[in-house]
Amino acid sequence: MAGLYLHIPFCKQACHYCDFHFSTSxxxxxxxxxALSKELYLRRDELATQTxxxxxxxxxxxxxxxxxxxxTLLTxxxxxxxxxxxxxxxxxxNPDDLSAQKINDLSALPINRLSIGIQSFNQADLTLMNRAHSAEEATKSLALALRKFDNITIDLIYGIPHMSAQQWxxxxxxxxxxxxxxxxAYALTVEERTALHHFIQKGSLAPLEETRALQHFEMLMEAADKQGLIHYEISNFGKEAYLSKHNTAYWQRKPYMGVGPSAHxxxxxQRSWNIANNSRYIKAIQASVLPRETEILTxxxxxxxxxxxxxxxxxxxSLSEIASDFGEQxxxxxxxxxxxxxxxxxxxxDETGQLTASNQAKFLIxxxxxxxxVLSE
Ligand code: SF4
Incomplete structure (x- = not known):
């Protein structure tokens, strides 16, 4: 049992908070x-025994x-x-890509789940974050997508400067x-080398307030619970039949293979990660070299x-799994x-020996x- 991740490193414009690997060209x-297709070919033996x-x-x-x-990639x-x-x-x-025609095209492919980067339905938030889509496109794309796809997840961001509790x-x-x-749903965070970091450093934007993010997180947990969504990971909520298989496999330490620049x-x-540079990635793969670094986990x-x-x-x-996998100590x-x-x-x-975080602890987990x-072996 394994997962496969493909990284497509292109975006229309740079969101102010983003430190992922992408190019706007x-x-x-x-x-x-x-190169992605060739990397899939070059690494075909890595998952030879896995479904x-x-x-x-x-x-x-x-x-x-x-x-x-x-x-072509799916083929x-x-x-x-x-x-x-x-x-x-x-x-x-992203919502601005989801025209009725595009959704029709996607529904003809084996793709059976869409993850839509809505982030906010409020235009002021979208502008502050430099998202490529408008609030109108957010709602329109979601309505169109739900006509063709039943398994849909959306991303939202909270703790945005000036976002009131009512707006969230x-x-x-x-x-x-x-x-x-x-x-x-994710709390907005300030990563170095992002425009958001720069704006806060030079004082044109106020620093993020942790109390605002905490308040929004508590509202999120309450609202999701009322809707019957399972809070199955700190940032993820879903109805029982809709929990993400892919992400759950990450959290349950199942093997996965990441293809494309920066993919892990x-x-x-062991973990490995590809080079986060499009030109160097392409050149290496063209020469049939895998441009990756590897770390063996202790x-x-x-x-x-x-x-x-x-x-x-x-x-x-699970305490019993800790004992059997790592030892009593x-x-x-x-x-x-x-x-x-x-x-x-x-x-x-609990009585079965499962250690979990209480709701009160989740924001600080x-x-x-x-x-x-443990700090040493
Ligand atoms: S957050 Fe914005 S810039 Fe970053 S990968 Fe998504 S669309 Fe691209």
């Missing part, structure tokens, strides 16, 4: 797509590609990999009025990752370090998880 689009249960075409903005270009995948007939196949889309509530109401079965891969004991790395990803999910961390150490948080009801231990890390 489409100059290298043709050779890059050829591909999910394909995620992300970026960047993969919805910039024409239906034909996406069809290549089918040629070299054993794709399950039930595979979840997701395409990340109206974003949530809008999403639920549309009946979206899955929602990914994981095979259970026991400590694997334990710390297990704690971080586990506590971010509804499934938590790791289990003891974990319990000892977790005690202070259990005493404050921030971490909960990355910090709590890192307090449970």
């Amino acid at each position: 489409l100059k290298h689009k043709e050779p890059l797509l050829a 591909v249960e999910s394909i995620y075409i992300g970026g960047g903005t993969p919805s910039l590609l024409a239906g034909k270009e996406l069809a 290549h995948i089918d040629r070299y990999y054993a794709v399950s007939p039930e595979a979840e196949i997701t395409l990340e889309c 509530q109206s974003n949530l109401d809008m999403a639920f009025d549309f009946g979206v079965p899955h929602l990914s 891969s994981f095979n259970g004991h 026991q400590k790395d694997r334990f710390n990752e297990r704690i971080m990803t586990g506590l971010r999910t509804v499934w938590g961390v 790791y289990q003891k150490e974990l319990l000892k370090n977790a005690q202070v948080y259990m005493d404050q009801h921030l971490l909960l231990l 990355d910090g709590i998880a890192s307090d449970l890390f």
